[in-house]
Amino acid sequence: MNFSDNINIPLRILKNPNIFFYLLNTIKSNYFWTLNMSGRQSIPPVVKKKLRSEVGFGCPVKGCGNPYLEYHHFDPPVNIKPHNDPEGMIALCAQHHKKADGGAYTVEQLHNLKKDKFNATVVKGNLDWLRRDLLAVVGGNFYFETPKIITVDGVDLVSLLRDEDGYLRLSVNMLSCLAEERIIIKDNYWENVGFPVDLRSPPQGKELEARYHNGDYLYLRFIELESFEKAQKRYSTNIFEDLSFPVTAVEVSMTIAGTSIELTNKSSFLGGLQVAGCLLSNCDGGIVIENTGISWKQNPKFRHEMLVEKTDHENVIKVNFSRR
Ligand SMILES: [Zn+2]
Numbered sequence: 001m002n003f004s005d006n007i008n009i010p011l012r013i014l015k016n017p018n019i020f021f022y023l024l025n026t027i028k029s030n031y032f033w034t035l036n037m038s039g040r041q042s043i044p045p046v047v048k049k050k051l052r053s054e055v056g057f058g059c060p061v062k063g064c065g066n067p068y069l070e071y072h073h074f075d076p077p078v079n080i081k082p083h084n085d086p087e088g089m090i091a092l093c094a095q096h097h098k099k100a101d102g103g104a105y106t107v108e109q110l111h112n113l114k115k116d117k118f119n120a121t122v123v124k125g126n127l128d129w130l131r132r133d134l135l136a137v138v139g140g141n142f143y144f145e146t147p148k149i150i151t152v153d154g155v156d157l158v159s160l161l162r163d164e165d166g167y168l169r170l171s172v173n174m175l176s177c178l179a180e181e182r183i184i185i186k187d188n189y190w191e192n193v194g195f196p197v198d199l200r201s202p203p204q205g206k207e208l209e210a211r212y213h214n215g216d217y218l219y220l221r222f223i224e225l226e227s228f229e230k231a232q233k234r235y236s237t238n239i240f241e242d243l244s245f246p247v248t249a250v251e252v253s254m255t256i257a258g259t260s261i262e263l264t265n266k267s268s269f270l271g272g273l274q275v276a277g278c279l280l281s282n283c284d285g286g287i288v289i290e291n292t293g294i295s296w297k298q299n300p301k302f303r304h305e306m307l308v309e310k311t312d313h314e315n316v317i318k319v320n321f322s323r324r
Pocket of ligand 1: 059061065092093094095096
């Protein structure tokens, strides 16, 4: 079986839970499914790019500028007609997307936000920190220009890749030992959040904090370090002597409840091993933990929804195994 292909499986087979779960279990964990069940095609990358760039890569609502965006269909709304026409869509942050869904803005206001080049330029200027060299500060260690900051069992928990315009794009996949929804952010785009007891994503996008009832926790904070002196003072180390400033630092703390993986701003506890004070530069991966033997259970519903798509044939659904 080639996992990069679409596979059509008769529904009667998938209705048999034993066979269905056998099929799921035969898929290695480093494959991931990428479909949606909304009846609408997923938004093409070229449309996302157009929407992001027309608002200056940040939420266009006055005073916001949050770079973590969602895409709002408003002219017409998707419940009237499913579409991915960029003329009737706008990129907004999660908070303002919710407001837009609640009818806070008129169609005309949203069209004006799309057209307002001055606003887009202001938003873009406020996000210059996303174009600087990146110093990740994770569990008391430092990773310079290292895009995949934390990888566990082949899953990139936190990664920051640059788009063609040089802006850092944040991707987050939280792991959990519970079969519950956890955060998924892909290239600054919210795909899933679940039900955190606490979620903070303030305007400008410099912080992101999520806490779940079982203790799963993630905190990201971006800090602009204008000079070596500022970095030295903040982290009490001379380790940055060879870096050229300014840089943007991202501080990451993470706990996966029920495991021995705990990354605080001071040190890393990984299976009883404690590491701190190292600087890695220009590596592909920062913290890489493999073969934990833990059975990760997060996002079961999300995985299932992304796996299966209806087809024109009543009793056939399409299952897409595409490489992550
Ligand atoms: Zn906003």
